[in-house]
Amino acid sequence: QENNDNKNNEFPELKNDTFLKACRGEEVPYVPVWIMRQAGRYLPEFKSVRADVDFFSVCRTPELACKVTLQPLDRFPLDAAIIFSDILVVPQAMGIEVQMIPGKGPFFPNPIRTIEDLSRVQFPVDVNKELGYVFDALTLTRKRLEGRVPLIGFTGAPWTLMTYCIEGSGGTTMSNSKSWLYKYPTESHKFLSMLTRVCIDYLFGQIKAGAQALQIFDSWSNELSPAMFKEYCLPYLVQIGKEIKAVHPEIPLICFAKGSNFALEDLSKSGAYDVLGIDWTIEPSVARQMVGERVSLQGNLDPCVLYCGDKVIRDQTQKMLESFGSTKRLIANLGHGMHPTHPIEGPESYVKAVHELSKQMINK
Ligand code: 1CP
Numbered sequence: 001q002e003n004n005d006n007k008n009n010e011f012p013e014l015k016n017d018t019f020l021k022a023c024r025g026e027e028v029p030y031v032p033v034w035i036m037r038q039a040g041r042y043l044p045e046f047k048s049v050r051a052d053v054d055f056f057s058v059c060r061t062p063e064l065a066c067k068v069t070l071q072p073l074d075r076f077p078l079d080a081a082i083i084f085s086d087i088l089v090v091p092q093a094m095g096i097e098v099q100m101i102p103g104k105g106p107f108f109p110n111p112i113r114t115i116e117d118l119s120r121v122q123f124p125v126d127v128n129k130e131l132g133y134v135f136d137a138l139t140l141t142r143k144r145l146e147g148r149v150p151l152i153g154f155t156g157a158p159w160t161l162m163t164y165c166i167e168g169s170g171g172t173t174m175s176n177s178k179s180w181l182y183k184y185p186t187e188s189h190k191f192l193s194m195l196t197r198v199c200i201d202y203l204f205g206q207i208k209a210g211a212q213a214l215q216i217f218d219s220w221s222n223e224l225s226p227a228m229f230k231e232y233c234l235p236y237l238v239q240i241g242k243e244i245k246a247v248h249p250e251i252p253l254i255c256f257a258k259g260s261n262f263a264l265e266d267l268s269k270s271g272a273y274d275v276l277g278i279d280w281t282i283e284p285s286v287a288r289q290m291v292g293e294r295v296s297l298q299g300n301l302d303p304c305v306l307y308c309g310d311k312v313i314r315d316q317t318q319k320m321l322e323s324f325g326s327t328k329r330l331i332a333n334l335g336h337g338m339h340p341t342h343p344i345e346g347p348e349s350y351v352k353a354v355h356e357l358s359k360q361m362i363n364k
Contacts, residue, residue, distance in 0.1 A: 222259025241272025
């Protein structure tokens, strides 16, 4: 508790608040842009850090986490930074071992396969003890940012974290985790409630440490039918947003329930989020119609456009901005994260196109 009190007063003054303004639906001079996975292996300077240090050691070393968080900002005029970490630090904090296998991704040597395995999950969790390294990285990064742009903190959503814990890796059919929902509804809700509690405590800690906005990643929500989403995702997403909002109404909250387009209306009416992320499987104009003016939208360029050179990127960005219909209540991003194989010129062209084209639209 003691480690972060009053630190907010010591942070440098924010110079570019375009992203925060767009989250709140205020007037902006241009559409702000940041990119999911903007720090990562497409950057040679990231690869050179990773050459000597394994993935979770970068996350656990505030100096290194801070360094790689700032790398993309030194290349591109992005409007927000996102702390370098991973959603899987939460299962680790609950006593579940997670390894990062180079070229493969996350691997859990002992996944939570049976309901008996739930007894192995550490709960409750002292987030200051288990995740204090993330808080330290946030505080350090907020200082080193020198107010250039706001710093975003994040967590995985309960359902997405539960799928990893049960499947033991990504890239599966989700048959184990989805079977849980159908076969063991009580235990599924129990596991999701535990994860929700840890996520909320973790996000409170991130705010205290200096995070200026928070994103909840429900990357695998698209695996669930509307009825299953309503039962196993929505209530927990709403609980997280509401509990944070009750104490910190000033911190913008972003929910990215990837591909769950049917949920946009419910999420926008829940009052739990300021911003909803969308991927490329929904037309921006349709998403805008579903959420009205209740929330800001964030997205949604197909990451694969960034392979296609400046002209295609510019044309597709123009189409995207036009489809959103208004430059208000909008944050440009991709519909998902950067790929390791992306050329550096991709995000460079995208950020430039968003800034230039949106300025033209606003000044017209
Ligand atoms: O060796 C490496 O460098 C591994 C690549 C990598 C990176 C750069 C992983 C492994 N995680 C990260 C960082 C990361 N992960 C960030 C950093 C901040 C930034 O955006 O710059 C963030 C926000 C995440 C969040 C994350 N991790 C998500 C949610 C977002 C999404 O992409 O849907 C998920 C699903 C993960 C799990 C994960 N971690 C890493 C990989 C390769 C994966 C996905 C594996 C899979 O497909 O299941």
